[in-house]
Amino acid sequence: MRIYVFLLSVFLLIGCGVDEDDNGAVFDDNITVTPSPSPTVEPPFLNTGDDTLLLEQWSIFKDEDFYRLNGVDEDAHIHARNSLNTFSGKGIKVAVIDNGFEIHHPELSSKIISTYNFKNDTKDIDIIADKVSHGTAVTGIIAASANDIGIRGIAPDVELILLEMPDFLTDSNTIEMFDKAVALGADVINCSWGTGNVSDAVREHLNNLASNTSEGGRDGKGVLIVFASGNDNSLMGNDESSVEGVFGVGATSSENLRTSYSDYGPDLDIVAPGGEFLGISTLDLLGNPGSSDDEYIRYNEVKDGQLAGFVGTSASAPILSGVLALALEKNPNLTADDLKELLKVGVEKTSRNIPYMIDIELTNKSNPIFRGTLGTESNSEFDLEIRTINGSFIGRYSISFEGDGTWSSTVTDNLGNGEYKARLLGQNITYATDSSFIVKLFAQDEISNGYSRNDFYGYGKVNVDLLLENIN
């Protein structure tokens, strides 16, 4: 899991030289900005279950009020309206290889059919003392019950195989973990982790288990193996998520952008929501030892004064795993290759301009500096977005300027009361370092590291209804 806490965390665009009109547009002497248009209205969503936190599950559910109040892009969700009313993963076994499973969680406990602990080679994975909630959060995204409490998983009726893994693995351990998952009957295996280096033996073994051959899982149809691509904003390289037979999943934000952290590259298969400003609401350990003080991690979770939401490609991978369970429920005979081809058709097309996200880094709070890199773009349009520290949307504004691809800005005036004035490539902005606001820039076009947008985004963002419509 990546608990994404911005280094700069506090900026404010208020004060000298900045005015706001009746529509919320912000002006100063050098920047003319226009608020983004209001999102379109969609009819109500699910007709099953009434989970109390469903409205904040922006990744699968578009609640008009939540989207508007939090500035969520109207297409940020996975377009599952029809599918989630029809399919629930019934009859499909999903293995989660992870750590920190809350097997007593009321949203999960009834669907756990097998467990195994590779730390001590027993079936006991009760981890209350460990205070690690990663596996619980991952599993909740897949399988939390559709009922009248809490959140809803993508595939709430799957059967769960929970495999507790150690922090250090030998290659032979890895092979044995996947063999165990397949032996226990897994149709889908979710892996929200990676090592960054895959050996020949592990690569071949994963490909064999995923293959439509006698060595494949699921009685030779091939087990579906899903890996998170990683959170280092770097090329995936020789990672488990790059293995040919594996589904490698990157992360998008509530702005429907590639997140600033998501690893990328030509081996990325697809992206799904992983959150950035807004996290993915999911399950936590019971009580307060986990990431929250109760059994849920909220989209805007704060614990001990720190942002504690579940954010990362760890959240994106189980979204795809849940979606694949729905697909197998509709047609259990689909192979991994079949589904990879179907995903190419069933994704949200990337003709929509998905910007390359840029962070503003506060390098020195006592002497603040804006700093960023724009990839290889030299003349760029930007969206400037302002949120509270808890992620609430304040506004998004279009600005433009020319540059050489990198930029920085130093403080030109200390206005007192914690407010400073700076110049950003010739444009005056004002901010306060002790206020509760976050400012982010998004380049509206992106090329970086020689990879095209399609390489960044694989096939594009998963679109569940389209995917299932194309399955016979």
Added chain:
Amino acid sequence: MKQLLILVFLTLTLFSAEQANFYYERGKKVSLEAIPSVQRSVNNINYYQHANGSVVGVSDKILVKFKHFDESLLKKYSLSIKKQYSPLLYLLKNENTLSTLDISNQLFNEDSIEYAHPDFIRKVSFR
């Protein structure tokens, strides 16, 4: 006394010989940088760093995929079978005095071997 000196010399020569700092992956050499011995664990695991900065441990175990099983190689390299994962994929234990990297690389060059590499120990990153 002379025989003893020769024995000591040969022993020192054997253990001071430069050990391989690479292995084969997809048929190509991958370089590793040995991490100084002061940082090594005491349980016969040597640690190396990849070019991407990740650290791997190497114990006495080797993963070997045969093209066709050749039992004579077990004796030739002082290897014992620990586990078998598929008809031709084995986890072997290195009983030799040579390093696991050296033995793995020599196995890789045998005609009956498809690939061979240490049973690397890796740190998991939860994402």
